Amino acid sequence: MHWRRRKLNVACSAFLFIAMFVVGCRGLQADVGELHSESERLTQPVVQGTGQETAKLREVGCADEGAAQLMVDSGFESLAMGNVQDTGKVQRGWEVQRHGRDSIRQALKVEVLDGDNQAKSGRRCLALSIPQTTVGFEYVTIGQRHRLEAGVEYEASVWVRWPTGPDDPPVAKRGTQTSSAIVSFWVRHRDGKGHFAGRDVWLMDNRWQQLKFRFRPTELELPSLIYLSLLPHQKPVPTTLLVDDFQLAKTADSAEVDTRQEQLILDPDFSKQDERTVSPPWYFANRNGAGIPGVVESESGNRFVRMSMGEATSNFESAQLWQHVHLIEGATYEISCSMRWDNFAKGVDAPMINYGIYHDKSNTWYGPVDQVLKKTDDWQTYRFTHTPTDSGPWKLYVQVNGWGNFGNGVTVSIDDIRCQQRTAK
Secondary structure: OEEEEEOOEEOEOOOOOOOOEEOOOOEEEOOHHHOOOOOOOOOOOOOOOOOHHHHHHHHOOOOOOOOOOOOOOOOOOOOOOEEOOOOEEOOOOOEEEEEOOHHHHOOOEEEEEEOOOOOOOOOEEEEEEEOOOOOOOOEEEEEEEEOOOOOOOEEEEEEEEOOOOOOOOOOOOOOOOOOOEEEEEEEEHHHHOOOEEEEEEEEOOOOOEEEEEEEOOOOOOOOEEEEEEEEOOOOOOOEEEEEEEEEEEEOOOOOOOOOOOOOOOOOOOOOOOOOEOOOOOOEEEEEOOOOOOEEEEEEOOEEEEEEEEOOOOOOOOEEEEEEEEEEOOOOOEEEEEEEEEOOOOOOOOOOEEEEEEEEOOOOEEEEEEEEEOOOOOOOEEEEEEEOOOOOEEEEEEEEEEOOOOOOOOEEEEEEEEEEEEOOOO
8 A cells, every 4th residue: 555555375375565463564554645636635644753642651651461451561672672473473462474475574673672662662663674675575573463342442552663765765666676675564363264354564763663554453352463564665664663651442432324225336336437437436546657448348238447457567556436425423334345356367366456445634544455356357255344443535446556456457447336234143
């Protein structure tokens, strides 16, 4: 995700980068939400702060392991100084993941720093580092697994800093070849194999910045992985990221009642679309290029949208189909989309499609995010459930990206996108 999130799989997710201990690009999604028609363009704030809230929590003794938040040793104060050599569970509930070629994994560094005013609060913080030779889905991750509760809203937060970045952000827009540190901050449910919530963020200067997002878990049978990954830029450079005060807290949430039982997506099967050009209530746009067409097609009287991405598509290019839908805080919705891999070929890696729901106001992605298509040329339906953290407009989207598909051309058809409140049993 420069649109998207990308951030990975849990080994890898999400866009438009990868992000997470996931599969795919949970990564490069940072800019998915920047795609709007002029009439839909919304502001996406960057959250920054002073860390006073964390200091206050520590003063009352609940910043770690207390009722206020759930992450163990959230400030890394109890970890042993120096390089963390192990992969997997290390100390105090923390675990480290390194993904990439054998020659790269040993260069993906995790180090506990102490003193010299490097931490955001306390004495210690964590440093994640990747070399310039890192590419694609090669990244390093730190996180913890926790069992979450039904009907509860959570807020994940962390302070991060790119110490070698400039004092002020460059003029160039995010998503260009301007150097930056790309951070993937997510929760992935079902023990790191389920759906996501979170975002990818491009750090453009050397100041501490607090990242945060809220979510309501819908997959509760296994622990959820709350993690942060340092990803390679599309034009890789050696990068170090400082991490401190990594927290997960229950919030004082509220819920409303959605009395609507009908399907909420307008023209879900594209039957009201004219052939060729996508028109409202649906929207389609390219980002960082114009080489990925989105066309309304028809077969046997049934209409659908086809997106085609050539092999020469750069890592910076993406295209997205979307519609906004009004959802109610605390209600649970079932969302589905039918997709067909039109240029399916045996022996070729299945493409990754960025698919989920995005909240413009908080700049957060939810759902499968990095959806790897099934290895067939038949129509397949991909489903997920979502419980909104806010009432208002949410963007339901499907997106193809150059990043994450490794130079393979992708042609995918999209149909029957639906969203409906889940009926209580």
